[in-house]
Amino acid sequence: MKQWFVLFNKEWLEILRSYRIIWLPIGFIVLGASQPIATFFMPDILASAGNMPEGAVIRIPTPQPFEVMAGALSQFGVIGLLLVALSGMGAISGEKASGTAAMVLVKPVSHVSFVTAKWAALLLLAVLSFAAGYGAAWYYTASLFDSVGWGEVVQSALLFALWLGFVGTLALLFSSLLRSAAAATFGALATAAVLSIASSSLPFEQSWNPGRLSGLAAESLNAGAASPGDGQGAVWLTVIVTATAMLAALAASARSLKRMPSND
Amino acid sequence: MDNLTNSQWISLIVPLLIVQLILIAVALTVLVKADRTRGPKWLWAIVIVLVNLLGPIAFFLFGRRSD
Numbered sequence: 486m487k488q489w490f491v492l493f494n495k496e497w498l499e500i501l502r503s504y505r506i507i508w509l510p511i512g513f514i515v516l517g518a519s520q521p522i523a524t525f526f527m528p529d530i531l532a533s534a535g536n537m538p539e540g541a542v543i544r545i546p547t548p549q550p551f552e553v554m555a556g557a558l559s560q561f562g563v564i565g566l567l568l569v570a571l572s573g574m575g576a577i578s579g580e581k582a583s584g585t586a587a588m589v590l591v592k593p594v595s596h597v598s599f600v601t602a603k604w605a606a607l608l609l610l611a612v613l614s615f616a617a618g619y620g621a622a623w624y625y626t627a628s629l630f631d632s633v634g635w636g637e638v639v640q641s642a643l644l645f646a647l648w649l650g651f652v653g654t655l656a657l658l659f660s661s662l663l664r665s666a667a668a669a670t671f672g673a674l675a676t677a678a679v680l681s682i683a684s685s686s687l688p689f690e691q692s693w694n695p696g697r698l699s700g701l702a703a704e705s706l707n708a709g710a711a712s713p714g715d716g717q718g719a720v721w722l723t724v725i726v727t728a729t730a731m732l733a734a735l736a737a738s739a740r741s742l743k744r745m746p747s748n749d
Numbered sequence: 750m751d752n753l754t755n756s757q758w759i760s761l762i763v764p765l766l767i768v769q770l771i772l773i774a775v776a777l778t779v780l781v782k783a784d785r786t787r788g789p790k791w792l793w794a795i796v797i798v799l800v801n802l803l804g805p806i807a808f809f810l811f812g813r814r815s816d
Contacts, residue, residue, distance in 0.1 A: 503813075507771075507809075515768060515769060515802050518764075518765050
């Protein structure tokens with residue numbers, strides 16, 4: 486356990502040195518805050534954009550506060566995921582290429598703790614950044630529109646954080662399987678995109694699909710709806726399947742690192 | 750824009766601007782201090798200042814050379 490914390494501290498130091506501790510939270514905060522602001526000024530933006538015939542009247546209903554928060558979540562779901570995947574880019578493939586992984590792993594360090602320490606540091610950073618950004622979105626929504634209840638916000642934040650964690654884990658897995666950091670980022674994002682498109686477009690029931698999580702998070706913001714998705718049980722099923730998939734991905738990347746600790 | 754007073758308006762926009770300025774300032778400091786960057790420094794300076802949010806992030810990700 487002590488060894489694990491040493492590795493974790495090393496990862497955290499790396500996060501500080503590469504300035505990820507600065508740009509990832511700021512990226513999320515700017516994304517989260519600009520969504521309510523853009524929604525609030527949308528009528529003015531449209532009015533000044535021109536191309537409107539004289540006397541055209543645009544009526545945009547004031548969106549519900551939870552819809553604004555859901556808009557922020559969909560921003561996080563696109564650009565936020567990209568930022569998280571980029572921040573985990575080269576996490577393992579870089580260490581394999583530079584030979585650091587091989588050098589650490591000749592010592593009596595378990596492959597599992599090497600991988601999980603990296604994973605924990607990456608996910609901690611991603612979750613903290615997301616919390617900061619979601620907090621900003623909440624504050625701006627409350628000041629420009631109306632407040633959204635604690636319970637709904639926390640529930641949706643937990644669901645979305647799980648989705649972010651899933652994509653971060655995928656980025657780590659692909660980073661240990663593929664040589665190129667860019668290919669690893671692309672692989673993780675493409676998998677996430679396929680799962681999430683499948684969950685929203687395929688006609689059959691998919692309670693197992695982790696791609697549902699971002700949609701569930703957006704739905705659970707709506708206090709008026711009975712319960713998100715197809716009931717509480719289906720939500721728990723998604724959560725359990727996602728957690729299992731994350732564990733399997735960690736095991737797979739530890740295994741691949743054991744088989745090939747360096748590129749040559 | 751009608752139902753916001755000037756000071757409310759400022760209290761909403763200023764924090765967002767400050768956060769972005771911090772990001773730009775840190776990126777520029779790192780850029781100036783760096784011995785070598787991937788690509789010319791003046792080009793990175795333009796990208797950092799002009800490309801909103803993604804410019805500094807792109808510099809942190811792709812511009813720095815660790816060796």
